[in-house]
Amino acid sequence: MGTMHADEAETDADLVRRLLRAQFPQWADLPITRLASGGTVNAIYRLGEDLTVRLPLRPGGGEAIAMEARLLPRLAPLLPLPIPEVVATGTPGEGYPLPWAVHRWIDGRNPAEGDLAEPELVARSLAEFAVAIRTIDLPDGPPAHRGEPLIAEDQEMRAAIEALRRTDEPFDADEIAAAWEKALAAPLWTGAACWTHSDLMPSNLLLAGDRVSAVIDFGTVGMGEPATDLIPAWNLLPASARRVYRETVDVDDATWARSRGWALSMAVIQLPYYRTTNPIISANARHVIREILATSA
Known part of the structure; x- marks a missing residue:
């Protein structure tokens, strides 16, 4: 997938590792893999077996990172389906200009229109x-x-x-x-x-x-x-x-x-x-x- 936005921040696995090494060194040596996604707001990287890293792609994306960190723990017990768990939030650094987050990995796949068995x-x-x-x-x-x-x-x-x-x-x-x-x-x-x-x-x-x-x-x-x-x-x-x-x-x-x-x-x-x-x-x-x-x- 190519660049979607004129103001899109560049990200790759090396950037993720550098951010982790600087801010969360306990995770810096875990395997990092970018996930294919239809998302347009964040680049998502799987981190080891149990975590994901979310890097906003556009200016202003850091506001959503802060809002999720504040609201997700309050909403989770009130909803009938699992929702993301924020494990940590990071700050701009290593040439990347925005706040970012580490979430708990949730098993599953994105559904596709016209392809539901049930x-x-x-x-x-x-x-x-x-x-x-x-x-x-x-x-x-x-x-x-x-x-x-x-x-x-x-x-x-x-x-x-x-x-x-x-x-x-x-x-x-x-x-x-x-x-x-x-x-x-x-x-x-x-x-x-x-x-x-x-x-x-x-x-x-x-x-x-x-x-x-x-x-x-x-x-x-x-x-x-x-x-x-x-x-x-x-x-x-x-x-x-x-x-x-x-x-x-x-x-x-x-x-x-x-x-x-x-x-x-x-x-x-x-x-x-x-x-x-x-x-x-x-x-x-x-x-x-x-x-x-x-x-x-």
């Missing part, structure tokens, strides 16, 4: 997670990354539709725009802000066997509205499992419609940006667009 089992687990996180009662939650109403995405979304129109991607930009307008027409969330993960992409989920084994990457977590955590209905689950998922999350028609809008906006914004640099994200974005257009007629 989709209804996955649907139920993810729905139960969405229900659990939105009912958490913890004070002083930060604003979620997608904590504003869907209309906040409108300018970037319309620019992305036009960028997509100029590519050879096999989508009708006008049909996408119509689906977007339909999502924007859904009534706004009027309830209290609730805890949300805000980025439940397949690359932020782990499966062990046919079951969800963990939810990872909480850099977007915070207070928002429930629709943002329903995006697995479109980015991962087949239509056959979507009914089970919706029944379990138990949301009204407006929230379901907004979830479709959130998933569509993420996919359409991602595809022109990552189509030549991140094949995993690009493939998932195409899948989401196809799924949503198929259900928007």
Whole structure:
């Protein structure tokens, strides 16, 4: 995978080892291997058998490192699935400009759209997670990354539709725009802000066997509205499992419609940006667009 961002920090295994030797020498001689990932925010390196190192790729990424260190221990006992455990946090050094972290290794693999052996089992687990996180009662939650109403995405979304129109991607930009307008027409969330993960992409989920084994990457977590955590209905689950998922999350028609809008906006914004640099994200974005257009007629 090539460089994804113009302002992306360079990382490699040698940098990781130098950072460890300077700040956490007890781990400096462990094997280090970069993990293939669809992630766009951090470079992830496996460290020995039991740890991972997370290096933010862009300026500002250190804020998420600090937030995860503060919030993950508070959220973990309140959620039905394992989430990351922060073992240590590092500081800039060795030419690397950002804070970074060491997490406990969690066994599992990222799921792929269209490749779930037990989709209804996955649907139920993810729905139960969405229900659990939105009912958490913890004070002083930060604003979620997608904590504003869907209309906040409108300018970037319309620019992305036009960028997509100029590519050879096999989508009708006008049909996408119509689906977007339909999502924007859904009534706004009027309830209290609730805890949300805000980025439940397949690359932020782990499966062990046919079951969800963990939810990872909480850099977007915070207070928002429930629709943002329903995006697995479109980015991962087949239509056959979507009914089970919706029944379990138990949301009204407006929230379901907004979830479709959130998933569509993420996919359409991602595809022109990552189509030549991140094949995993690009493939998932195409899948989401196809799924949503198929259900928007």
